[in-house]
Amino acid sequence: MDTFYNMQNDQVVVNKLSINPLKETDQRDTPNPCILVIFGASGDLTGRKLIPAIYNLMKDGQLPPHFACVGVARREKNREAFCKEMQEHIQKFSRTKATNGDLEAFTEKLYYYKGDFQEDTLYPDLEKFLQELDKKHGTKGNRLFYLSTPPSSFTPIIEKLKKYRLVYDISETRFSRVIIEKPFGHDNKSALLLQNELSKNLSENQIYRIDHYLGKETVQNLLVFRFSNSLFEGVWNNRYVDNLQISVAESIGIEGRGNFFEGQGLVRDIVQNHLMQLLSLVAMEPPTNLSAEAIRDEKVKVLQSLQRFNEEQIENFAVRGQYKEGFIDGEPVIAYRSEPHVQKDSQIETFAAIRLQIENWRWAGVPIYIRAGKRLPKRSTEIVVTFKRTPNILFHKHDKNNAPNQVIFRIQPNEGISMKFNSKVPGSTNLIQPVNMDFQYANYFGKAVPEAYERLIYDAILGDGTLFARVDESLSSWEFLTPILESWASHPLEEEDFYPSGTWGPTSVDYLLRREHKNWKPL
Amino acid sequence: MTKTEMYIQPKEILKEISSLSEKLKGTNLVRATLFNLVIYSKKDSREAYFRKIAETTIKKFPCRVIFITEEERPEESFLKTYVTELRPEEESSIFCDMIHFEVCGEHRERIPFVVLPHLLSDRPVYLLRGDDPITQDPLLLKLEEIATRTIFDSEGTKNFTAFAKILLTLQESAHIDTGDLNWARTTSFRTLFSEIFNSKEKLSSLLRAKEIEITYNKINHEIPALYFQAWLASRLSWEFQHRVGETFSYLSRKSPITVKLAASLQESLPPGRILSVLCKVSEEEKIYFTVNPKELDSISVQYTSKTSCELPFLYKLPKEHLNPSLVHEIYNVGTSATFLEALKLLAKTL
Numbered sequence: 036m037d038t039f040y041n042m043q044n045d046q047v048v049v050n051k052l053s054i055n056p057l058k059e060t061d062q063r064d065t066p067n068p069c070i071l072v073i074f075g076a077s078g079d080l081t082g083r084k085l086i087p088a089i090y091n092l093m094k095d096g097q098l099p100p101h102f103a104c105v106g107v108a109r110r111e112k113n114r115e116a117f118c119k120e121m122q123e124h125i126q127k128f129s130r131t132k133a134t135n136g137d138l139e140a141f142t143e144k145l146y147y148y149k150g151d152f153q154e155d156t157l158y159p160d161l162e163k164f165l166q167e168l169d170k171k172h173g174t175k176g177n178r179l180f181y182l183s184t185p186p187s188s189f190t191p192i193i194e195k196l197k198k199y200r201l202v203y204d205i206s207e208t209r210f211s212r213v214i215i216e217k218p219f220g221h222d223n224k225s226a227l228l229l230q231n232e233l234s235k236n237l238s239e240n241q242i243y244r245i246d247h248y249l250g251k252e253t254v255q256n257l258l259v260f261r262f263s264n265s266l267f268e269g270v271w272n273n274r275y276v277d278n279l280q281i282s283v284a285e286s287i288g289i290e291g292r293g294n295f296f297e298g299q300g301l302v303r304d305i306v307q308n309h310l311m312q313l314l315s316l317v318a319m320e321p322p323t324n325l326s327a328e329a330i331r332d333e334k335v336k337v338l339q340s341l342q343r344f345n346e347e348q349i350e351n352f353a354v355r356g357q358y359k360e361g362f363i364d365g366e367p368v369i370a371y372r373s374e375p376h377v378q379k380d381s382q383i384e385t386f387a388a389i390r391l392q393i394e395n396w397r398w399a400g401v402p403i404y405i406r407a408g409k410r411l412p413k414r415s416t417e418i419v420v421t422f423k424r425t426p427n428i429l430f431h432k433h434d435k436n437n438a439p440n441q442v443i444f445r446i447q448p449n450e451g452i453s454m455k456f457n458s459k460v461p462g463s464t465n466l467i468q469p470v471n472m473d474f475q476y477a478n479y480f481g482k483a484v485p486e487a488y489e490r491l492i493y494d495a496i497l498g499d500g501t502l503f504a505r506v507d508e509s510l511s512s513w514e515f516l517t518p519i520l521e522s523w524a525s526h527p528l529e530e531e532d533f534y535p536s537g538t539w540g541p542t543s544v545d546y547l548l549r550r551e552h553k554n555w556k557p558l
Numbered sequence: 559m560t561k562t563e564m565y566i567q568p569k570e571i572l573k574e575i576s577s578l579s580e581k582l583k584g585t586n587l588v589r590a591t592l593f594n595l596v597i598y599s600k601k602d603s604r605e606a607y608f609r610k611i612a613e614t615t616i617k618k619f620p621c622r623v624i625f626i627t628e629e630e631r632p633e634e635s636f637l638k639t640y641v642t643e644l645r646p647e648e649e650s651s652i653f654c655d656m657i658h659f660e661v662c663g664e665h666r667e668r669i670p671f672v673v674l675p676h677l678l679s680d681r682p683v684y685l686l687r688g689d690d691p692i693t694q695d696p697l698l699l700k701l702e703e704i705a706t707r708t709i710f711d712s713e714g715t716k717n718f719t720a721f722a723k724i725l726l727t728l729q730e731s732a733h734i735d736t737g738d739l740n741w742a743r744t745t746s747f748r749t750l751f752s753e754i755f756n757s758k759e760k761l762s763s764l765l766r767a768k769e770i771e772i773t774y775n776k777i778n779h780e781i782p783a784l785y786f787q788a789w790l791a792s793r794l795s796w797e798f799q800h801r802v803g804e805t806f807s808y809l810s811r812k813s814p815i816t817v818k819l820a821a822s823l824q825e826s827l828p829p830g831r832i833l834s835v836l837c838k839v840s841e842e843e844k845i846y847f848t849v850n851p852k853e854l855d856s857i858s859v860q861y862t863s864k865t866s867c868e869l870p871f872l873y874k875l876p877k878e879h880l881n882p883s884l885v886h887e888i889y890n891v892g893t894s895a896t897f898l899e900a901l902k903l904l905a906k907t908l
Contacts, residue, residue, distance in 0.1 A: 055761065056793045057752035059896060065753040096855060096874040173871060477652065478590045480619070 066496040068101030069177035075184040076106025082124035088488035101173035117147035158199035176209040197236035223513035248309040249502040250487025280419040283407040293376025311512040327501040338511035342392040356386035358410040361536030410536035415558040416446035438469040451475035564640040574641040590620030590652040599688035601629035623656040635663025670700040682706040707735040719908040740781040776821035778829035788900040
């Protein structure tokens with residue numbers, strides 16, 4: 036039941052209409068008018084990912100009609116130069132072909148505002164500028180701030196946004212939201228500190244901690260695969276699953292980001308966010324509904340159930356490495372320590388593998404192996420669920436090819452899902468051969484899937500936090516990883532921790548599994 | 559190769575499909591099939607239109623297309639078959655199979671038997687009926703039996719009232735999942751209205767409207783406009799009073815409201831397309847929606863009232879609504895409840 040005020044007759048009309056009777060049941064909410072303000076607009080992320088994503092959203096008609104985008108950065112340039120630069124980025128990085136008409140329409144909504152976000156003076160002036168844009172574009176004071184800046188700037192920017200009333204109280208009808216890029220903190224203490232600072236100025240549902248992995252179609256499909264197919268959920272537990280493996284392999288090195296990577300390392304860059312998010316999605320319990328809170332409630336329980344390691348367990352279950360010189364695609368590449376802006380005796384890890392355990396009813400006793408690394412032979416992100424073997428009496432006795440069943444989620448590249456099962460080799464013998472049943476997005480859905488940032492920016496405009504990490508997810512992840520990072524920091528890398536570029540990490544990483552009579556699934 | 563040279567026996571279809579795949583080996587092209595799309599069309603001017611629909615569909619959803627064309631030539635009877643590959647776009651890395659059956663005379667009875675073996679068994683089957691839906695053709699009824707969903711094209715009907723009633727009967731008695739291309743063609747305006755009138759304040763204006771004028775492109779038919787007004791009336795619980803020509807009278811919470819359909823000829827635009835909608839709340843308060851004829855996904859929206867005259871703004875429709883006919887109907891599971899409500903109302907008002 037809803038009440039509509041009949042202005043003409045000046046009487047309250049009670050009717051049986053739902054809130055919006057014109058909306059179809061499967062229709063998503065409409066994004067409200069807003070201005071998207073990108074802090075750090077001259078950065079690489081803005082040109083390569085954010086602007087092409089916003090352009091494609093506009094092209095697909097997904098942006099609200101009342102919309103504007105403002106890039107804020109220190110560099111001296113005018114709007115025209117900024118738009119031209121962004122047009123070039125769109126032409127280079129957009130997943131769809133850029134047309135002149137669409138580019139023109141896009142740049143009509145694109146602005147540049149020069150300013151130093153460390154300086155107080157920026158904010159009142161920016162607010163006036165945004166108010167003018169509100170009048171011009173009908174954006175009604177709604178704001179989405181994207182902090183594409185170093186993490187050290189998050190707190191000062193948000194404090195100033197609040198001080199100069201660019202972000203509002205949650206009770207106001209207009210909205211203000213802030214998207215924060217990873218990493219969220221440096222360890223559990225700094226993450227908690229950052230959260231305490233943020234929560235002084237913003238409520239949790241105004242903060243969108245972005246992890247672009249969550250915007251990937253295959254990752255979103257994990258929930259659909261698990262909870263809309265009766266075939267799998269019944270065997271998704273310790274009775275049937277032998278082990279879980281999650282791998283994030285990159286063939287690239289640090290791509291000139293020496294300064295950044297020296298302060299981070301691989302665990303902070305990839306494991307704390309991407310890998311832990313993948314783990315929580317693959318291991319979570321079914322949520323009570325598909326709301327952001329219900330899904331995140333279940334995800335965080337997985338992270339909270341991770342067995343915490345003591346010093347001895349860290350030594351046994353966590354492996355790190357750093358790449359040496361080697362070959363990628365047949366071309367020689369330099370060692371990490373020879374990369375620009377990297378210390379010659381750097382102790383930073385470029386590879387990490389951990390054997391972990393989820394201590395809950397569903398997963399107790401199932402070993403979970405995660406690994407991530409740079410300068411590995413190829414780029415590949417996969418989740419592999421390996422099922423227990425059949426009893427050792429029938430076919431297995433005769434043929435060692437009898438392999439365990441596997442469900443493989445390929446996150447990138449060649450997004451898709453495979454199932455491995457055994458089949459009889461045609462002929463008179465009882466030979467068995469593992470075969471693959473393969474689903475590839477491209478084969479079914481053809482067209483290129485939207486970029487992760489498109490979906491995430493769209494959701495943030497819509498106010499849907501499902502695909503963003505909630506604070507307790509981030510903190511739980513840190514809580515598990517911080518002791519490992521602290522232990523590593525107190526022990527220098529040893530000779531066997533270094534791996535040649537173009538190999539699958541240090542040799543000890545295989546031992547993590549071999550001692551349990553298991554192997555990494557080849558990528 | 560001429561078309562005659564392409565003809566093969568129906569039993570050679572699989573072989574031909576394999577040989578097409580062989581030719582494409584080593585080219586990085588992959589066959590993609592999300593579902594089966596069976597299109598039935600008469601050999602007439604509308605055949606090209608249905609072929610275009612097949613091409614548009616695979617751009618969004620790669621599928622196996624089985625295209626049946628029936629010719630009416632007295633004293634002739636034949637079944638001709640050939641296979642081609644369809645590519646969504648020139649640079650696309652995927653291709654789809656298209657099996658063509660050209661049929662005439664008594665050979666038409668063979669159609670279900672030659673179609674059946676070539677439906678990919680684990681994929682849904684969508685049947686697009688390009689004939690007049692009110693004809694109870696036994697061939698089409700047989701195809702309907704194997705279809706997951708039947709999509710009609712009311713544009714081909716001579717009697718829209720009969721069409722509405724048949725669809726309602728199909729739904730109530732046979733529980734067949736149905737859709738209509740003309741209903742799908744109203745998707746963009748339905749989406750637009752649901753998004754523009756998305757607040758109580760805005761919806762209140764629509765509820766107080768005295769008159770709504772829907773202008774459509776005069777070429778061919780007014781069915782999309784009829785659907786749109788029926789959708790509005792059913793969603794907003796208007797009570798039907800009477801119809802005089804192209805004017806429908808309703809009661810909206812005891813206040814009268816009239817909906818006028820106005821025809822305007824725009825030869826360059828798709829037939830029947832809704833061109834504009836004017837909602838008059840009072841002489842001073844109006845909301846006007848106009849399609850940009852050069853860019854059909856752009857709709858200008860202007861609100862004027864006694865106290866304000868807002869600048870018109872361009873509303874860009876999501877791209878998926880650009881080809882709103884078959885493509886939009888594909889993933890509707892079941893028969894849309896709002897479609898049925900609109901049909902029920904139409905069955906009363908026509």
